[in-house]
Amino acid sequence: MKMTRLFFKTMRETPSDAEIISHQLMLRAGFIRKEASGIYSYMPLGYRVLRKIEGIIREEMDAIGAQELLMPALLPAESYRESGRWDTFGDEMFRLKDRNQRDFCLGPTHEEIFTGTVRDYARSYRDLPLNLYQIQTKYRDEIRPRFGVMRSREFLMKDAYSFDRDQEGLDASYEAMYQAYRRIFDRLGLEYIVIDADSGTMGGTGSQEFTVRSEAGESEIVQCPDCGYAASSEKAQCIAKSKEEAEAVDQLLPEAVSTPDARTIAEVTAFLGCRETDLAKTILYMVDGDMVAAMVRGDREINEEKLMSFLGCSSLEMADEESVKSITGAEVGFAGPVGLPVRIIADLELCGSQNLIVGANRTGFHLKHVVPQRDFRAEYADIRMIARGDPCPRCGTALEFGRGIEVGHIFKLGTRYSESLGCSYLDESGSEHPMVMGCYGIGINRIMAAIIEQNHDENGILWPMSIAPWQVIIVPVNVLDEKQAQTAEHLYKELKKHNVEVLLDDRNERAGVKFKDADLIGIPIRINVGRKVAEGLVEFRLRYEDNASTLPVENAVAAVLETIKSMSDPDTD
Helix, strand or coil: CCCCCCCCCCEEEEEEEECCHHHHHHHHCCCCEEEEEEEEEHHHHHHHHHHHHHHHHHHHHHHHHCCEECCCCCCEHHHHHCCCCCCCCCCCCCECCCCCCCEEEEECHHHHHHHHHHHHHHHHHHHCCCEEEEEEECCCCHHHHHHHHHHCCCEEEEEEEECCCCCCCCHHHHHHHHHHHHHHHCCCCCCEEEEEECCCCHCEEEEEEEEEEEECCCCCEEECCCCCCCEEEECCCCCCCCCCCCCCCCCCCCCEECCCCCCCCCHHHHHHHHHHHHHHEEEEEEEEEEEEEEEECCCCECCHHHHHHCCCCCCCCCCCCHHHHHHHHHCCCCCCCCCCCCCEEEHHCCCCCCCCEEEECCCCEEEEECECCCEECCCECCCCCCCCCCCCCCCECCCCCEEEEEEEEEEEEEHHHHCCCCEEECCCCEEEEEEEEEEEEHHHHHHHHHHHHHEHHHHHECCCCCCCCCCCEEEEECCHHHHHHHHHHHHHHHHHHHCCCEEEEECCHHHHHHHHHHHHHCCCEEEEEEEHHHHEEEEEEEEECCHHHHHHHHHHHHHHHHHHHHHHCCCCC
């Protein structure tokens, strides 16, 4: 490709609404164009990168026997109603009606469609295992689209689904996909970690995220510097205090104390002159229509994802003021576990506590000297958010906190969707069983942004060779110089003969403009054809190196081929 024919435009100034470096550089380098909030066009440069990412993904999916198909993006409501998600998915789902007033949505995910398809086509154990995937546009009406393509309303995703006879089969499919994901991200040149993650609305028995460490990431992650344990902050395990560590006090009976206008933890501690760790807060939730109380220490926060997982519920929301008052007899801020006529789930950290301060279920009062299991009964579970200073659940080392970009997520769905949608198979004896499913997603747009976040400098993008829009750029310093122009054209044609992806900057622009654009776009290899061409020499420069080397024109093609070979698909062993 010659740049005089390339449809692109670079920017020298950073757009004011671009918050993170990947968004800034993708706009400045002409890879994307903003059409509306959270909606972007991919220009030729950017689309070439996307296609290369897709190509690597396809190669690794095909290598494990996954079969590619393409589902529609416009989906009928019926399948979502079968699974129960039409009413529970929330406002993120783009909903619309056709001219016959039939309900549709723009697909946010495709679990229902894949499951329904397999249900109709695969009926025998002989059809399993089965692994299907697609690369398709997804749509989610984000409350606040931000960070460019990192959190957009329209995005490209590879989603795959495995269908097996039993848990053993799912474990094998899951492991194959896990290893394929590692190969994909290795080939893309990403530095990533695999963390235990919450399954969220997907459900199932477990999941893992492939996360790129970056302060631009929206996910908070914790990691142990010693043993390598890593998890999202929502999923991270919290260690309970041992009974030996629990504070031993005289067994005093509960005592009501007046705490007028003290509702929050900060207000109660200030009024009573105690520590936050002396308190336990009780939060009331509506859980699938029933009220449940959750308790954590005063300085902790309830992890609602953990709570939902423990309860095995489909919906959980904080009880409103009227509901709280009807069950406790008190205003919000004074709920406590003693005498509370609902199921109580207490965090593991409260087990063995001896002298808690809790709400008295009486407006303007709290109870002192409360002892769990003596003064109230509760079930104990890890339901709190991890906090700074907490130890690793495996080795006890202090955990490190950081941020990350989720680029891939794999789930063990189990039979959640197969049971609700009637996706079953007949075994050797003719007995019917629900298929056991896995789900595996990769955010392709996010990968592009994450790579830039990890690979850039003050001048622009540093693309890995595997996905660079072009592998080589040839820059004649002065296109009006006949010798420079002829040599550049010669090298261009020779490299094309060797199937090298080469870009020739044949624009009549100042050398500085060309060099800046080449660095901004991030092409790995640059050949400068300047005045030294009269001596039979050109400059050879790698994008990530500051200095160029000089070599004879006749050696340039060999140098390019050797460099491409050494930089492409690095050894991942």
